[in-house]
Amino acid sequence: MTRRIGGHVSCSGGLTNAVTNTLNIGGNAMQIFAGSPRMWARSLYSPELTEGFRRLTTQHDLNPVYIHALYLTNLASDNPELLEKSKTAIIMDMKNSALIGSAGVVLHIGSHQGRGWAHDRAQVISAIEQAFRETPGSSILLLENSAGQNGKIGSLKELKDILDAIPSDRLKVCLDTAHAFEAGYNFTTADGLEMWIKEIESTIGVDKVELLHLNDSKTPLGSGRDNHQNIGDGYIGDAGLSMLINHPKLAHLPLILEVPGDGTGPDRANIDRVKNLLK
Numbered sequence: 669m670t671r672r673i674g675g676h677v678s679c680s681g682g683l684t685n686a687v688t689n690t691l692n693i694g695g696n697a698m699q700i701f702a703g704s705p706r707m708w709a710r711s712l713y714s715p716e717l718t719e720g721f722r723r724l725t726t727q728h729d730l731n732p733v734y735i736h737a738l739y740l741t742n743l744a745s746d747n748p749e750l751l752e753k754s755k756t757a758i759i760m761d762m763k764n765s766a767l768i769g770s771a772g773v774v775l776h777i778g779s780h781q782g783r784g785w786a787h788d789r790a791q792v793i794s795a796i797e798q799a800f801r802e803t804p805g806s807s808i809l810l811l812e813n814s815a816g817q818n819g820k821i822g823s824l825k826e827l828k829d830i831l832d833a834i835p836s837d838r839l840k841v842c843l844d845t846a847h848a849f850e851a852g853y854n855f856t857t858a859d860g861l862e863m864w865i866k867e868i869e870s871t872i873g874v875d876k877v878e879l880l881h882l883n884d885s886k887t888p889l890g891s892g893r894d895n896h897q898n899i900g901d902g903y904i905g906d907a908g909l910s911m912l913i914n915h916p917k918l919a920h921l922p923l924i925l926e927v928p929g930d931g932t933g934p935d936r937a938n939i940d941r942v943k944n945l946l947k
């Protein structure tokens with residue numbers, strides 16, 4: 669089976685430009701924003717747009733396609749207006765996800781801003797349940813692990829807590845390698861990788877993991893600070909990333925890069941590096 673590799677690509681100028689951008693970097697999968705990442709406004713894709721995008725992705729065998737929720741959302745916010753805007757935007761992303769046949773919407777859950785997970789847990793769970801009620805059954809939500817900084821929710825224990833509370837096939841997980849490393853998991857050694865995978869198995873379960881965000885880290889192990897680096901140029905390095913993506917328990921997972929490239933995001937050089945790491 670061909671490994672699925674792609675990058676977060678721009679849809680600027682139109683949804684179908686994401687196809688061109690993916691083909692240009694040599695990807696066979698992709699991640700996009702379904703609107704501006706820094707603006708709340710979202711609208712439903714038109715039937716023409718949806719149909720054109722589905723036709724092109726089928727024609728070029730580009731899949732899976734993921735949508736990344738916008739960066740402004742915080743399901744743990746104590747500001748009612750911000751919470752409402754967050755839910756509305758996520759619901760719109762999930763509706764568009766169903767329209768274009770996307771494999772899921774990747775979500776940074778948000779920050780409890782020091783209040784603690786226990787304090788905001790019920791609010792986050794009820795927001796996700798509402799999103800499922802108000803969107804088609806084919807739309808999937810992927811919770812992403814966090815690097816742990818500034819009260820950002822997304823440790824394996826917190827993800828498990830949410831998955832336990834919402835037993836649904838529509839709820840899955842995206843693991844970001846930079847975030848995990850920055851949160852203190854040293855998977856660059858064989859023992860460290862086994863320990864991380866054991867912890868995944870004893871919390872969320874490997875079968876809940878749908879996607880790997882494959883990023884190197886610009887900050888050291890356990891820094892708690894999220895900063896992505898190009899493949900092989902960061903603190904994780906080629907050997908660590910190679911061992912991880914080829915591990916028998918992870919070797920089926922699609923790889924989506926969110927690296928800086930030369931400043932314009934994931935590029936062909938980074939995709940080629942990943943292809944060279946595959947065994």
Ligand SMILES: [Zn+2]
Nearest residue numbers: 812844881926
């Ligand atoms: Zn990520």
Ligand SMILES: [Zn+2]
Nearest residue numbers: 844847894896
């Ligand atoms: Zn990140």
